Amino acid sequence: MIKLNDYLYDGETIFRILQKYIDDLEENALATHNQIDLVHCSFLETIYELLEHNEFLTSQSQRIREFYKYMVVEYPYLAFTFKGRIKSIIRAEEKFNRYIVDFIYDYYQMYHHFPALQEIKEKLSCFRDLLAYRIVISLPKCHLQEGQDREEEEIKLLYEIANKLPSFLEDQGFTIVKANTTGRECSELLDMSLWTTYRDYVYKPTSAGYRSLHLTLFDDMARCHVEVQLRTKSMDDSAEIGVSNHLRYVESQEQQKNRRIEIPKGECKYFDEAYDRVVSLENIDLSELDVNMFTAVNNSLINDGCGLFRGRQILPFEHLSRFQNGLVD
Structure with missing residues (x-):
């Protein structure tokens, strides 16, 4: 079986690794008539093109920066940061294969037989977060009135910002993509008209405690999907380096083991291959990888391994409130 892991130890650039894979x-x-792997190739080619032809990021980040400028004026007392990223090759590969594992497992649990090939292929057309931006806010303690809870006030501000963001970005050339939600999973702090727009993991956290608001957009100018995440600093810390991050990893490991038990090896080759790729990537020792992060297709570009190039700043912007140190002018 062909796995990404086998291409990460030769000191090659991200582009050469992807192309070889x-x-x-x-x-x-083609030799084994594996149609899912052909879909897999198309997915990888999308990533390659995103990394290679990323001139659109300049325009895109500038348009999103307009909301940053709006927030600087509208919320001078808030500290906040705008971050942007292209999903790493390893995480994108892991997510693609996890989609296959999850879909086949859930389908099998519901219908007691495996999905048709076409159903799996249709499921794999839903990736919309290869490119994502994140807004993280923090309210300085000096702005809290007596009796106010900092987390509660930050959440109110988070939803206030979330209510304004969609219409603002529509004016900047983005189209809102509806979320797969009925609205029952959304906070009342979110405008009812937006209940089918956001995935509200603040109101209804994941089992690992992950909290964030997710908004999916289609960039009409760049012709690609973009995800915007909104969080407080405590939510971001938990998701990136804290409890949620750890629990998600542990939960994922246990979940994969249980699914392997319920669908024994040899029952479904698409499940087997995707499962093996996920496990291999989860267990990878990143310290042992040998990837040339600083060689590019020509000398005018620098590839940092994430597809971000010199002159192609995909944010971040950061606003520190003048009250950030707790002192009032």
Whole structure:
């Protein structure tokens, strides 16, 4: 079986790693008539093109920066940061294969047989977060009135910002993509008209305690999907380096083991291959990887391993309230 892991130890650039992996995966898929791996190749080619042809990021980040400028004026007392990222190759590969594992498992649990090939292929057309921006806010303690709870006030501000963001970005050339939600999972602090727009993990956290508001957009100018996440600093810390991050990893490990038990090896080759790729990536020792992060296709570009190039700043912007140190002018 062709796995990404086998291409990460030769000191190659991200582009050469991706191209070799795509070529070998496609050759094997054609030889074995594996249509899911052909879809897999198309997914990887999308990432390659996103990394190689990223001139649109300048325009896109400038348009999103307009909301940053709006917040600087509207919320001078808030500290906040705007971050942007292209999902790493390893995490994108892991997510693609996890989608296959999860879909086949859930389908099998519901119908007691495996989904048709076409149903799996249709499920794999839903990736919309390869490119994402994050807004993280923090309210300085000096702005709290007696009796106010900092977390509660930050959450109110988070929803206030969330209520304004969609219409603002529509004016900047983005189209809102409806979320798969009925609205029953959304806080009343969110405008009712937006209940089918956001995925509200603040009101209804995941089982690992992850909290964030997610908004999916289609950039009409760049012709690609973008995800925007809104969090407080405590939510961001928990998701990136804290309890939620750890619990998600532990939960994922246990979940994969249980699914392997319920669907024994040999029952469904698409499940087997995706499962093996997920486990291999989860267990990878990042310290042992040998990836050339600083060689590019030409000398005018620098590839940092995430697809971000010199002159292509995909944020971040940061606003520190003048009250950030707790002193009032």
